[in-house]
Amino acid sequence: MRELEGQVAVVTGGSRGIGRAIALELSRAGASVAVVARSEKRAQDTVDALEGRGAAFGCDVADASRCADLVQAAEERLGPISILVNNAGITRDNVLVRMKDEDWDAVMSTNLRGAFNTTRAVARGMMKRRSGRIINIASVVGLTGNRGQANYAASKAGLVGFTKSVAQELAARGVLANVVAPGFIETDMTAELPDEAREALLGRIPLERFGAPEDVAGAVRFLAGPAASYMTGQVLVVDGGMVM
Ligand code: NAP
Secondary structure, three states: OOOOOEEEEEOOOOOOHHHHHHHHHHHHHHEEEEEEEOOHHHHHHHHHHOOOOOEEEOOOOOOHHHHHHHHHHHOOOOHOOOOEEEEEOOOOOOOHHHHHHHHHHHHHHHHHHHHHHHHHHHHHHHHHHEEEEEEEEEOOHHHHHHOOOOHHHHHHHHHHHHHHHHHHHHHOOEEEEEEEEEEOOOOOHHOOOOOOHHHHOOOOOOOOEEOHHHHHHHHHHHOEEEHHHHOOOOOOEEEOOOOO
């Protein structure tokens, strides 16, 4: 089924990992996809693999004015944006007492401020058209906290509060906002975890495997499509049952 035929999606952090899988999945569902990463060249690699129309954009989501330009450029190339997936995210892990100001600021700027920048930039158009889907990729650690990730967990918890507020503000205009909270997914972000830590984590996952980017992409496709038209302000956890 190509339930997103004729729609235009923006996927931030779409050059690799979860974002790339989301871009490919939305494309399979029929959407044209604007793939965003700091490196336009890396974003283009994803666009080359899409099934239908798409375009690559280089944009640091932490920069508000570049996000406004991005939305304008994407709409000129592909048409009015109906789906925004805020997936760009980084980690700068450290225990609290050793965490540097710049580690805190970098994570907040990309993970939380970035979602604010892009969401504000698309909101007016979506409201005017009385339809739109905003899907923010948080993390289970935003719900539980995690040692060594005070900055990252705070940014992801912030994303949940942000999404619920946006959901309430925009519901009357037909714009829905939801969160997907992945558990441990095999990507570059998690590749460097030592074997011991991986084993310990695996023991906490009832489905007895780490997630694949495609597991998250399936949840995003659902939230972007007609089957989720009565859902807003929700957190969909995709973690193999780790957090219940
Ligand atoms: P990843 O493999 O490290 O990919 C991150 C993506 O974000 C890349 O495409 C990167 O491209 C882009 N990016 C980073 N900073 C950016 C910025 N300032 N502006 C624009 N793009 C930026 O990460 P991932 O594992 O796929 O994670 C994707 C999302 O899922 C993140 O929000 C992450 O927090 C969340 N998540 C991941 C896991 C997991 O286990 N992997 C679990 C829970 C949640 P460039 O480097 O070219 O900019």
